[in-house]
Amino acid sequence: MPDSRIINGKEIAAKLVDAISAATGKLTDATGITPGLSVVLVGEDPASQVYVRNKGKMADKCGFKSEQHTLDKDTSEADLLSLIEDLNADPTVHGILVQLPLPDHIDETKVLRLIDPAKDVDGFHPVNVGLLHSGQTDQALVPCTPAGSILLAKAALGKDLSGLNAVIVGRSNIVGKPVAQLLLQENCTVTIAHSRTRNIADVVCAADIVVAAVGRAEMVKADWIKPGATVIDVGINRVDAPEKGPGKTRLVGDVAYTEVSQTAGAITPVPGGVGPMTIAMLMANTYVAAGRLHDVGTEHVLDLSALHQDT
């Protein structure tokens, strides 16, 4: 089997951001509404600071009103909850994202549950989880990484995934379970494999679509993959890279990319696959939330069909 097609997440995310930016221009011209994204960061975790800064930059690029609330690491839970109440009540804010992890003294569940579900652009609130699980995605805000993973599968396979066998490796609440629900909604036959699955290689071998989201570096091997399958790698793992010099590291996914790319039909790289889609989907959710909160009507629905492989 020749090398597989590389699904270029960076390029597809850039197209998605262009589409959101164009739609935002039209929305603002026609209605005066500017989607607003508010990102809350508590503490000084360097990785979180980078993520939050990138989210703000991308929101600016989309033509949104973007604001960042940076709170001291010792901020009390009550003060954070009070900020969220203010953002819930602010009509210029359509998307609220509280960057995780939060400091240990703050109850993450309590914070996430206070966010207005209509502004929950992470899709973590139980109302959004419930809407997704009952197939009401037209009313839900769907978690960004799972939604981005589906778009990448469609970029390789076309918009109709009906009848395909999909195996998700990993059963987390933030990726594995929502991806399973989304693929079920696309009429796939869905299996979730996990650490207790017996004969996991055989289970994954039945898949036309494999989504790897376990958080274990290069766990999915070439002999787990049916020739021609589409492989979506959600993992981001930092591993030692002595070949680059002493103390150096590199990023790898949950899929053994070099060997699997000899067998798969299409595969996402790490970095440059799912990662860029997550932030682009956050922008899509903010645009969608703004449209719903102002009841703007169908002419402002985001059309993503240009991102799918023609079939």
Ligand code: GUN
């Ligand atoms: N921290 C790392 N990834 C995420 C994410 O997708 N959402 C939030 N809120 N925090 C994160």
